[in-house]
Amino acid sequence: MTEEATxxxxxxxxxxxxxxxxxxxxLRHCGEPVSIPRVxxxxxxxxxxxxxxxxxxxxxxxxxFGESFERSREQIPENALxxxxxxxxxxxxxxxxxxxWDHCGNCALFPEARVVVQEAELRYAIAPGRSFRxxxxxxxxxxxxxxxxxxPNLTTVRGQHEVVPGVTLLPVxxxxxxxxxxxxxxxxxxxxxxxxxxxxxxxxxLDVPPGYHTDVDAAMDSLDLMRARxxxxxxxxxxxxxxxxxVTLIASQ
Ligand SMILES: [Zn+2]
Numbered sequence: 001m002t003e004e005a006t007x008x009x010x011x012x013x014x015x016x017x018x019x020x021x022x023x024x025x026x027l028r029h030c031g032e033p034v035s036i037p038r039v040x041x042x043x044x045x046x047x048x049x050x051x052x053x054x055x056x057x058x059x060x061x062x063x064x065f066g067e068s069f070e071r072s073r074e075q076i077p078e079n080a081l082x083x084x085x086x087x088x089x090x091x092x093x094x095x096x097x098x099x100x101w102d103h104c105g106n107c108a109l110f111p112e113a114r115v116v117v118q119e120a121e122l123r124y125a126i127a128p129g130r131s132f133r134x135x136x137x138x139x140x141x142x143x144x145x146x147x148x149x150x151x152p153n154l155t156t157v158r159g160q161h162e163v164v165p166g167v168t169l170l171p172v173x174x175x176x177x178x179x180x181x182x183x184x185x186x187x188x189x190x191x192x193x194x195x196x197x198x199x200x201x202x203x204x205x206l207d208v209p210p211g212y213h214t215d216v217d218a219a220m221d222s223l224d225l226m227r228a229r230x231x232x233x234x235x236x237x238x239x240x241x242x243x244x245x246x247v248t249l250i251a252s253q
Contacts, residue, residue, distance in 0.1 A: 005166040005185070007186055008253040011039055011250055012039065012077070013038075013246040014039065016037055017067050018036075024202065024210060037241075039052065040053060040081075041193050048091050048092055051097065052104070053103070054106060061101040061143075064101075093114055093116060094113045094115040096116065097179060098175065098196060101148075104147075107148050111151070112153075120171075122154075124178055126138060132176075168182070172195070174213050174214070175212065176214055196210055201235060
């Protein structure tokens with residue numbers, strides 16, 4: 001029997017916002033303020049991988065988008081990585097679940113990594129539908145800077161793709177056209193880092209998709225697809241993934 005690569009997963013708390021509840025749960029919790037974390041995920045195994053790069057506060061994209069954002073010193077991505085025992089130069093791969101401003105904000109921290117996104121997501125991010133331009137900081141949105149995912153080390157993939165043994169990208173469209181989840185083999189089973197295809201455990205408990213989506217039927221299909229692959233789901237914006245802050249060990253290698 002061949003030995004299969006396994007990975008550890010750590011959740012890094014890199015900031016907090018308060019948003020309107022139905023953004024996470026379609027037509028539920030309308031008008032209710034809800035606190036959400038901004039999560040970076042760290043995978044350690046044969047190499048080091050970061051999934052999603054959180055918010056870059058320098059140019060205040062949260063003000064442009066119209067959301068609050070708070071970050072303590074320990075929640076600064078470099079500091080959270082350091083608390084997890086990792087320096088940015090150690091990171092070989094950066095996987096972006098999608099290109100909304102709050103998931104891809106610090107790509108320049110990792111000039112030596114390969115930054116991976118679905119080709120369909122990159123195409124849509126450059127020229128999104130009118131309702132979605134601001135969320136991507138796209139050229140047509142009025143955002144006066146380059147979006148932070150446009151780095152020289154950006155790489156695209158198409159469809160399901162094994163990045164390295166034990167880490168597989170799974171297309172989960174609906175929230176955005178090119179959203180991808182990340183399936184991670186650990187010592188305690190295969191986890192799914194969902195990106196915004198699942199923002200909170202309530203998406204499963206209430207059986208409703210995230211409220212922000214380009215295709216609501218595809219968003220439900222993607223929830224079903226992820227559930228069919230594993231019960232170990234890690235949503236993007238749910239404080240309950242954290243037991244410790246800024247770093248929670250989710251699964252060991
Ligand atoms: Zn998103």
